[in-house]
Amino acid sequence: MPLNLKERICSVSPRQWIYTIAILIGVGTLSIILFIFSIYxxxxxxxxxxxxxxxxxxxxxxxIYSADNQLIGRIYLQNRSNVEFDEISKHAIDALVATEDSRFYEHDGIDEKALLRVFVKTIILQQHAGGGSTLSQQIAKNVYGRENHWILSMPINKIKEAITAYRLEKTYNKHEILTLYLNTVPFGDNTYGIETAAQHFFTKHAKELSLNEAAVLIGMLKANTYYNPRLHPDHAYIRKNVVLHQMVKNNYLSQKKYETISEEKILLNLDNGPIITELSGYYKHEIRVQTIKYLASEIRADGRPFNIYTDGLKIYTTINSKMQKMAEESVLDHMSRVQKTFERHWKGRNPWGRDTTILGKALRRSVRYRSLKKNKVSNKEIQKIFRTPIPVQRFTYDGIKEVKISPLDSIKYSIQLLHPSFIAIDPQTSQIKAWVGGPNYKYYPYDHVKAKRQVGSTFKPFVYAAALEQGIDPGKYISNAQETYEKYKNWTPKNAENHYDGYYSMEGALAHSVNTVAVKIMMETGPENVVNLAQNMGIKEPLPKVPSLALGTADCSLLELTSAYTTFANGGMHSDPILISKIDDSEGNTIRTVDSEIPRRVLSSETANIMNHFLEAVVDSGTGRSLRSRYGLRIALAGKTGTTQNGADGWFMGYCPNLVTGAWVGANNPKIHFRTIRYGQGAYLALPIVGTFFKKLTTNSSTRRHYQRDFTPPSRDFMRENEKMSMFSEDGKKRESWLKFGLDLFKMKKDSVEKLEQRPEGSVKPQKKKKRKKKGLWGSIKGLFGKK
Known part of the structure; x- marks a missing residue:
């Protein structure tokens, strides 16, 4: 009768048991050796x-470096900057060794005692015993990462790290390994390396870290989110003292010193704290896009392509750090006021009125809604989620606010936020000097410098320039009367105040942005000629060859529009704007030089000079005159306001001979706007940004001298004829050329002449003053008693 299992086991002799166990141990050991060898x-x-x-x-x-050689940004997958051993605080070195690898100076990459401790306490006793990895093993993990091998992932990765750590110890000395570790490890907030972390949290170099600060950073290595002093200051404080205690335990710090330092608070000095730094994200994004494009055709000596995120390139830009700061301050200064005005203007009502499609579209475009839909959450549950208040960080022009609102209210708030954009270009070099694409890149990354919006009256100078190029006399008077264009669906242009009497010269019509005159000049010039000139001057967008183009019904970007205006300031010469001047590798070798293209003549110098003269009149006595009256600017300035239908877009182009600027303000959705032209016009929405910028520029001791030049005047013949035909001086006082005035009396009615060029766009129709009767003595006495 066969034996059962229990009887079989009992029948085995002790010698056989020993033999069997020995075989199993041998096979197991051999298997482990083969396993390790296969990994090796x-x-x-x-x-x-x-x-x-x-x-x-x-x-x-x-x-990223500015034109004045200031570090103005970084591009990275991991925000990292390497330093040498002697550029790291000794406090950080001691804290690291004491906390992460106390026997660092004794082992060769693998700490057998620590591994034994982990094995016994963690695996056998099921107790937490900390990590057994040395700094060298952690370097291996940080630099080379870990791979997925399913159930064998942990042993395979650990053995690989041990082999790599041993080789590291044979390749580098202890100081080099410490340096490599501190340049490799993540510190939270997407910062990698001790130098970047020191800059981020304390705005100082790694060598300058105090004992307290070093303990905070080293303490973060255990869990860089949980112990992040920005996010969890209480956790960071406790962890800092744990690090200090480890330093006492390992003889790097005295007990007396510990008692003093452990009481110190954590005083952060974040380098990205001010809201203003988020405005630079727009040009940094554009620099990244352009750099990748430039590097596409460049390769290393070994045949590999360059990587903008990992190769430590030096990107030199045309941005001027001082001008950029002025631009950012000017934008925030104005937008803080105009947003408050917008909110008071609507008095808590929704600017979209009964048009719920605006809110519905914005809701469906939100990340939260799309994520919920992707996870197949029901519409009823989505509505509940969007109406439930939650704590959020909300952008305002006065800073980031912690508020508790529903996602729906958050979307409503975003819809009603007005957005700005601003750019400044040197017309002689075509170098971009400042770039602000919106209110805050982190919260609203859409860049309005490149966005296409209807340009309004800022297009009119191209019409007038084309007319001059076609030989139309700048001294002729054009009737302000309305006209219907039958070939274009009986379209009839209107002026802002519905006034259609009198005649205007080109200068007067452009200064006061008269629509009827602009369209007549456009049709006399020929729409095709206007379109061709605008595109040669830098407008890239297709333009419709219709009369309404004279009023700026086409869409184009602020970048294109400002680039086109540089042609006026540069005497009729144009070249496309550039943002990057040079790209170097990490060793300082130049990979690519970006030169401005050779300027090409697209406008005669005389036409450019006349246009500058016309556009100076806009600033001196026209729709841009607040640059003089409000901002007190006394330098040579030219410009043009632009206002689109219903005040959806406010534009202002302002320039001096050495700098051309452009500003735009509006909501993301053109249906969101002020209800009145008083607030919706470019002179209110956009001009103050340019005015504040030039005010800062001309009062700054390091920049003001460069912008004191005058425009090159038009020819003497033009100026002589212009003087004869001018009915009024810049300050509005009558300055008649009697010969010219007498001739004009035969061409137009006297009342039309008297109104010529007196009324700015947006003003009320002038009324005749009533003659006051002389009271005489008795009338004055009766007046004392309130009697008429």
Missing amino acids: MGIFGPVPSYEELKEISNPIASE
């Missing part, structure tokens, strides 16, 4: 060789 040989993926370890290069952020 690269069967589960390559292990870095000694040669590779000698050439370890961490991903290093590319740095």
Whole structure:
């Protein structure tokens, strides 16, 4: 009768048991050895060789420099900046060793005692015993990452890290390994490396870290979100003292010093705290896009392509750091006021009125809604989620506010936010000097410098310039009377105040932005000629060859429009704007130089000079005159306001001989706007940004001298004829050329002549003053008693 299992086990002799166990141990040991050997040989993926370890290069952020050689930004996947050992605070070194690897100076990359402790306490006793990885093993993990091998992932990755750590110790000395570690490890807030972390949290170099600050940063290594001093100051404070206690335990710090330092508070000095820094995100994004394009045709000596995120490139731009700061301050200064006015203007009512499609579209475009829909959440549940208040950080022009509102109210708030954009270009070099694309890149990354919006009256100078190029006499008077264009669906242009009497010269019509005259000049010039000139001057968008184009019904970007205006300031010469001047590799070798293209003549110098003269009149006595009266600017300035239908877009182009600026303000949705032209016009919405910017520019000691030049005047013949035909001086006082005036009396009615060029756009129709009767003595006495 066969034996059962229990009887079989009992029948085995002790010698056989020992033999069996020995075989199992031998097979197990051999299996482990073969397993480790297979990892060593690269069967589960390559292990870095000694040669590779000698050439370890961490991903290093590319740095962006301004034209005045200031570091103004970084481009990175991981925000990292490497330093040498002697550029790191000794406090940070000691805190790191004491906390993360107390036997660092004793082992060769693998701490057998720590591994044994982990094995016994964690695996056998089921107790938490901390990590057993050395700093060298952590470097291996940070630099080369871990791979997924399913159930064998942990042992395979740990063995790979141990082999790599041993090789690291044979390749580098202890100081080099410490430096490599502190340049590699993540510190939170997407910062990698001790130098970047020191700059981010304390706005100082790694070498300047105090003992308290070093303990805070080293403490973050355990869990860089949980112990982040910005997010969780209480957690960071407790962890800091744990680090200090470890330093006492390992003889890096005295107990007396510990008692003093442990009481110190954590005083952060975040380098990205001010809201103004978020305005620079727009040009940084554009720089990243352009750099990638430039690098597409460049390769390394070894045939590999350059990587903007990891190669530590030096990108030199045309941005002037001082002008950029002035631009950002000017934008925030104005938008803070205009947004408050917008909110008071609507008095709590919804600007979209009964048109719920605006809110509905914005809701469906939101990330939250799309995520819920993707996860197949029901419409009823989505409505509930969108109406439930939650704590959020909300952007305002006065700073980031912590509020508790529903996602629906958050969307309503965003819809009603007015957005700005501003750009400044040197007309002689075509270099972009300042770029602000919106209110805050983090919250609203859409860049309005490149956005296409209807340009309004800022297009009119192209009409007048084309007319001059076609030989139309700038001294002729044009009737302000309305006219219907039958070939274009009986379209009849209107003026802002519905006044259609009198005659205007080109200068007067442009200064006061008279629509009827602009359209007549356009039709006399020929729409095709206007379109061709505008496109040669820098407008890239297709333009309709219709009469309404004279009033700016076409869409184009602020970048294109400002670029086109540089043609006037540069005497009729044009070249496309540039933002990057040079790209160097991490060693300082030039990869690519970006030169401005050779300017091409697209406008005669005389036409350019006449247009500058006309557009100076806009600033001196026309719709841009508040640059003089409100901002007290006394330099040579030309400009043009622009207002689109219903005040959806407010524009102002303002320039001096050495700098051309453009500003736009409006809501993301053109249906959101002020209800009255008083607030919706470009002179109110956009001009103040330009005015504040030029005020800062001309009062700054380092920039004001460069912008004191005058425009080149038109020819003497033009100025002589212009003087004869001018009925009024710049200050509005009558300055008649009697010969010209007498001739004009035969061409037009006297009342029309008297009104010529007196009324700015937006003003009320002038009324005749009533003659006051002389009271005489008795009338004065009766007046004392309130009697008429």
